[in-house]
Each structure stands twice: as structure tokens, then as C-alpha cells.
Amino acid sequence: MWKQRxxxxxxxxxxxxxxxxRKLPPGIFDFFDGAAEDEVSLEENIQAFRRLRLLPRPLVDVSSVDLSTTILGARSELPIAIAPTGGPGFGRHGSDGAIARAAAEAGIPYTLSTSATASIERIAREAPGRLWFQAYILRNREFLNGLLARALAADYEALMITVDLPVGGKRERDARNRMSFPFRFSARHLRDFAFHPRWLLAMARHGMPVIENLIGLETQATSASRIASSVGRSYDPSFDWDRLKEMRDNWPRRMIVKGILHPDDADCLAAMGIDAIVVSNHGGRQLDGSVAPIDALPGVVASVAGRAEVWMDSGVRRGSDVVKACALGASAVLIGRATLFGAFAGLEEGASRAITIFADELERTMQLCGVRTVGEIGSGLIFRDSR
Incomplete structure (x- = not known):
């Protein structure tokens, strides 16, 4: 058992x-940390937040600050939800459940990915909190329909459809490291693993994790030349507006669409009856050079005009980032890598620590800005240079 020091x-x-x-072999760490091509969007997602400046208002009684809000009609203790992340168990066994339990303990929603290393049913048993299921659009429609039926039977409150992955992004760190998904290891990997014996021993003891929701669906990469895009090879590039409307009509609960940057697309989704829209560029892991979601957020918010909730993800690293997103109109933000890093470092304790860091920074930023509730965070907090 790894020490959590x-x-x-x-x-x-x-x-x-x-x-x-420090705990992960380089290729494994790069799989989670990396992004597409030159990783311009990965860096820009973070820098776009840093360019935004807050305009605080002092002389407000901020001795008591309320961080809670309403997300999809229910209370959330923070304006934060856990984003879907693929393959956490390859970083550390049990990470999916650890993050889900940490989210439940913190009183925030958790999204289970199609490509998680824990099944729909297992997470529902182990982490009874607010659960959403994220569905990639598979070529195999019968298999996809089966996943949705399982999520409904397990009482997941919402379905999240990710639409920015018709094909996998060109993730060059994975290509250089000869990493495919699911992972297929070579002698080169074993050399790297030798310098991380605790990770290697844990994998030897527990066995290689399984993408449990995709058991029965062929997803193996066939050659090194396809490794970088292997994540998306089972997904359906023909998925379009008509198919999405069909899914909206057939799914009886709340529906979220993730991966939107263009205001016109957001307008169409709101007209379709989508409950929430996630402004996202997939953490920079798909189209390199795409606009940073925080920069695209105001246009989407204006286009939706209150007909659906608007959230965002990608590049969120600080509690002040959450304030900036809310000031630009987001109802909530999704975090993904942050709780992954926490879980890899210390399972549930680490994931909880990531959420606590956000909560502490969010509270402090609100106090320093002179706002007492999430609802008071408005566009006036963003400095706009009039020059």
C-alpha cells in the first residue's frame, strides 16, 4: 500500500x-497529463484564465460566505462537478471509486466516463451520491443503448453526451511513449516501470485494470501508427444533430452536452431542450489550436440566454478560476485532471484534498472580492481595460 505522505x-x-x-511511470503520467499535437490548447486553457483580472470590491461583510449553489435543480455544496475521465485505474487501482466517494462526501456531482475503469453498477454501489453517466457515441449502437439502459437502471440522474470526439485527437506524447488505450506494454515500458516499483507491484498484485463498461466491445489499437488516435477508434464520426435529438427524445432524465465552443451550436442545443451545456475543448486533448473555453464562454452564455445551464471545463486549476468562470456566466465548472492527480497521489484522501483546495481557494477569493454567495458573483468582478 502506497504511503500518502x-x-x-x-x-x-x-x-x-x-x-x-513522482509516483507514475513517465508514459502513464503523460497519458493523463498530455494533450494533442503541440499542446497549444492545453497551455492556452490555463493562460486564458491568467489573463483575466479580477476587480474586487472591499468593505463588504464577508465573515460568512456560502459556497453552495444549485446544479440541475439540486443543491451542490460547490459550483463544481467532477468531469468524466478515462482509465483512472491505470494510474492507480481504485481511483474511479476514490474520486466518486470524495465527490459524494463533498456534496458535488460525479460523472462516470464510458471509458472508466469501474462499471456503472460498481460506482452506484460504492459511491451513492449525485451520479451522472458520460456516454461517448459508439459505432455499435446496440452496445451504446445497453450502456444507457444500465445507467438508467442504476439510477444515474443525468446523461452527459460528449460530442467533440468524432475521432481521437493526435496525442503525440502517447505516440512517443508507444501507449495505446487500452494499454499494451512493451519491453521499453518495463524499463520505465522498473524505476517505479510500487506502481509495478500494485499492477502485479491487482492485475491490469479493465475498461469495465466496454467489456465486449473491440477497442484494441492495431498498429503503432494508430496509437495516438486509438482512444476514438470505436466512436461514431457520423453522429449528427438528428441522432442527438433522437437521444434527447428517448432519454427520460436530464441531458447534458459536453464539448461545445460555438454560440450557434449552443443555441441549437438550448432549442432542443438540452438541460446543460459544457463549454469545453476536451482539456486540449482533441483539436489543438481550438479556442480556450473560458474565452468562448461569454458568447455561449449570451446565445443560450437562460434556456439551459452553461458550465465550462478545461484549464481550471484554482478557486479563482471558478470565480472567473462564474463571473462570465457559468453556473458551474467541471474539474478532471485535478482530482485524478489527487487520486494518483493518495486515492480518496488525495481526491478529497483536491476538492478541498478548490473550496478553500474559492472561499478566500470570494471574500477578497467582496461577494458572499455564488449568486453574487457577476460580470462586474472582471476588469475590462477601456483603453
């Missing part, structure tokens, strides 16, 4: 990332 003392998501990096 350092997790409770981590002061930032950046420190959790470094703890995770």
Missing part, C-alpha cells in the same frame, strides 16, 4: 500534480 500538506493542484508525477 505529502497529500494532506499539498497546498495547490500543482503540488498534487507533482506528487502524482
Amino acid at each position: 505529502g497529500v494532506s500538506n499539498a497546498c495547490s493542484i500543482g503540488e498534487l500534480r507533482l506528487l502524482a508525477k
Whole structure:
């Protein structure tokens, strides 16, 4: 069992990332940390937040601050939900459940990915909180329909459709590391693993994780030249507006669409009756050079005009980022890598530490800005240069 030394003392998501990096073989860490091509969008997602400046209002009684809000009609203790992330168990066994339990304990929603290393049913048993299921659009429609039926039977409150992955992005770190998904290891990998014996021993003891929701669906990469895009090879590039409307009509609960950047697309989704829209570029892992979601957010919010909730993800690393997103009109943000890094460093304790860091920074930023509730966070908090 790995020692969790350092997790409770981590002061930032950046420190959790470094703890995770020390524990993982380089190729495994790169799979979760990396993005597409030159990783311009990965960096821009973060820099776009840094360019935004807050305009605080002092002389407000902020001795009591309420971080709670309403997400999809129900209370959330923070304006934060856990984004879907693929393959957490390859970083550390049990990470899916650890993150889900941490989210439930914190009183925020958790999204289970189609490509998670825990099944729909297992997460429902182990982490009874607010659960959403994220569906990639598979070529095999019968298999996809079976996943949706299972999510409904397990009482997941919402379905999240990810629409920005008609094909997998060109993730060059994975190509250089000869990483496919599911992972297929070579002698080169074993050399890397030798320098991380605790990770290797854990894999030997528990066995290689399984993409449990995709058991029975062929997803193996066939050659090294396709490794970088193997994540998306089972997904359906023909998925279109008509198919999405059909899914909206057939799914009886709340529906979320993730992967939107263009205001016109958001307008169509709101007209279709989609309950929430996630402004996202997949953490920079799909189309390199795409606009940072925080920059695209105001246009989407204006286009939706209150007909659906608007959330965003990608590049969120600080509680101040959450404030900036809410000030630009987001109802909530989704975090993915942050809780992954926490779980890799210390399972549930680490994932909880990531959420706590966000909560502490969010509270402090709100106090320093002179706002007492999430609902008070408005566009006036963003500095706009009139020059």
C-alpha cells in the first residue's frame, strides 16, 4: 500500500500534480497529463484564465460566505462537478471509486466516463451520491443503448453526451511513449516501470485494470501508427444533430452536452431542450489550436440566454478560476485532471484534498472580492481595460 505522505500538506493542484508525477511511470503520467499535437490548447486553457483580472470590491461583510449553489435543480455544496475521465485505474487501482466517494462526501456531482475503469453498477454501489453517466457515441449502437439502459437502471440522474470526439485527437506524447488505450506494454515500458516499483507491484498484485463498461466491445489499437488516435477508434464520426435529438427524445432524465465552443451550436442545443451545456475543448486533448473555453464562454452564455445551464471545463486549476468562470456566466465548472492527480497521489484522501483546495481557494477569493454567495458573483468582478 502506497504511503500518502505529502497529500494532506499539498497546498495547490500543482503540488498534487507533482506528487502524482513522482509516483507514475513517465508514459502513464503523460497519458493523463498530455494533450494533442503541440499542446497549444492545453497551455492556452490555463493562460486564458491568467489573463483575466479580477476587480474586487472591499468593505463588504464577508465573515460568512456560502459556497453552495444549485446544479440541475439540486443543491451542490460547490459550483463544481467532477468531469468524466478515462482509465483512472491505470494510474492507480481504485481511483474511479476514490474520486466518486470524495465527490459524494463533498456534496458535488460525479460523472462516470464510458471509458472508466469501474462499471456503472460498481460506482452506484460504492459511491451513492449525485451520479451522472458520460456516454461517448459508439459505432455499435446496440452496445451504446445497453450502456444507457444500465445507467438508467442504476439510477444515474443525468446523461452527459460528449460530442467533440468524432475521432481521437493526435496525442503525440502517447505516440512517443508507444501507449495505446487500452494499454499494451512493451519491453521499453518495463524499463520505465522498473524505476517505479510500487506502481509495478500494485499492477502485479491487482492485475491490469479493465475498461469495465466496454467489456465486449473491440477497442484494441492495431498498429503503432494508430496509437495516438486509438482512444476514438470505436466512436461514431457520423453522429449528427438528428441522432442527438433522437437521444434527447428517448432519454427520460436530464441531458447534458459536453464539448461545445460555438454560440450557434449552443443555441441549437438550448432549442432542443438540452438541460446543460459544457463549454469545453476536451482539456486540449482533441483539436489543438481550438479556442480556450473560458474565452468562448461569454458568447455561449449570451446565445443560450437562460434556456439551459452553461458550465465550462478545461484549464481550471484554482478557486479563482471558478470565480472567473462564474463571473462570465457559468453556473458551474467541471474539474478532471485535478482530482485524478489527487487520486494518483493518495486515492480518496488525495481526491478529497483536491476538492478541498478548490473550496478553500474559492472561499478566500470570494471574500477578497467582496461577494458572499455564488449568486453574487457577476460580470462586474472582471476588469475590462477601456483603453
